[in-house]
Amino acid sequence: GESVGLHLPTLSVQEGDNSIINCAYSNSASDYFIWYKQESGKGPQFIIDIRSNMDKRQGQRVTVLLNKTVKHLSLQIAATQPGDSAVYFCAETLRDNYGQNFVFGPGTRLSVLP
Amino acid sequence: ETGVTQTPRHLVMGMTNKKSLKCEQHLGHNAMYWYKQSAKKPLELMFVYSLEERVENNSVPSRFSPECPNSSHLFLHLHTLQPEDSALYLCASAYDSNSNQPQHFGDGTRLSIL
Numbered sequence: 001g002e003s004v005g006l007h008l009p010t011l012s013v014q015e016g017d018n019s020i021i022n023c024a025y026s027n028s029a030s031d032y033f034i035w036y037k038q039e040s041g042k043g044p045q046f047i048i049d050i051r052s053n054m055d056k057r058q059g060q061r062v063t064v065l066l067n068k069t070v071k072h073l074s075l076q077i078a079a080t081q082p083g084d085s086a087v088y089f090c091a092e093t094l095r096d097n098y099g100q101n102f103v104f105g106p107g108t109r110l111s112v113l114p
Numbered sequence: 115e116t117g118v119t120q121t122p123r124h125l126v127m128g129m130t131n132k133k134s135l136k137c138e139q140h141l142g143h144n145a146m147y148w149y150k151q152s153a154k155k156p157l158e159l160m161f162v163y164s165l166e167e168r169v170e171n172n173s174v175p176s177r178f179s180p181e182c183p184n185s186s187h188l189f190l191h192l193h194t195l196q197p198e199d200s201a202l203y204l205c206a207s208a209y210d211s212n213s214n215q216p217q218h219f220g221d222g223t224r225l226s227i228l
Contacts (some may be wrong), residue, residue, distance in 0.1 A: 032214040043118070043204050043219035044157075051214060089157070099145075099169060099211035104157040 012111045019077040021108045023090035028071060030092040034102070035064060035075045039086045047075070047088075077110075085112045117141045120205050120220035128228050129195060135223045137188040137205030143218070145211035146188040148180060151202040151222070163188060164211040192225075200227045 013019045025033070031052040036044035050057045050064045050073075057064050063076040073090050087107040093100050118139045127133050137146065148160040162170040163182040177199075179191040188205055202224050206217040 034216050036219075041221070043120075043206075043221045046216045046218065049214075049216055093214065095212075099162070099164065100213070101159060101162070101170070102157075102217060106154070106156045 009106070010109045010111065012113055013080050014113050015080060015082060017080055019075075019080045019084070019110060021075045021077075021088050021090075021110065023073040023075075023105050025071050025073060025090070025092045025103075027092060027094055027103075028068070030094060032093040032100075033064070033066060033073050034091045034093075035062075035073075036089045036091065036104075037084075037086045038089065038107070044089060080110075080112050082112050082114070085110055118205055118207055118218050118220035120203075120223050122223055123221065124224045124226075126226045126228060127192070127195065129197075131195075132191070132193040134192065135190040135203055135205075135225075137190075137220055139186055139188075139205075139207040139218070139220075141207055141218060143207035143209055144185055145208045146182060146185070147206040147208070147217060148178075148188065148190050149204040149206065149219075151204055157204070161190075162211055169211060195225075195227045197227050200225055 034049045035047040037047050038044045048059045048064050050066050055066050061078045065074045087109050089104050089107045091102045091104045121136045144165050146163045150158045159172045160174045161180045166182045177194050181189040202222040204222045205220045208217045209215040
């Protein structure tokens, strides 16, 4: 079946540096992608999304890049802060007879070092 | 404040008990979801409701029984659970179940089966 995976299960970065979290997806028909952040004891929080007709989208300190040729998604966090420490999930959306479903990756833990 | 509220936050129950998890959203969304989050596994979709109708049951055992009395409330009734059912149960809502819109998650119920 379809799957979404992450290359690095953990990532440690120095405070102030930029972070890049990567994600590979397998279904070329996926047309919508989301990045979520999950802090300890909380549910996933929406960060940014991108549709398949785009290859880049920017938010506040975050940028998502989509490379449909190699089915790769990345999340870039500028000037990483201690509050960015969390698990980050990518999700692709697939459509079936019931509607739209999200398929989540296993997550990458980002640790920000002082 | 996530807009999606789950209660209780923690639940410990024996295998013969019957309990219910509650989810409430005030975002005006028409779709609601139950997910299971286990350690070291991606988020697993359990149930999808759209306009109070169940549109997907993702091969979930019958010991989990969802209920959606209206578009703002979602329940997950539990009975005769197994130790492997211990996990974080997350509720999410979305504008609808078929458009490219992000899901909004609650903070989950941490369930422990004794």
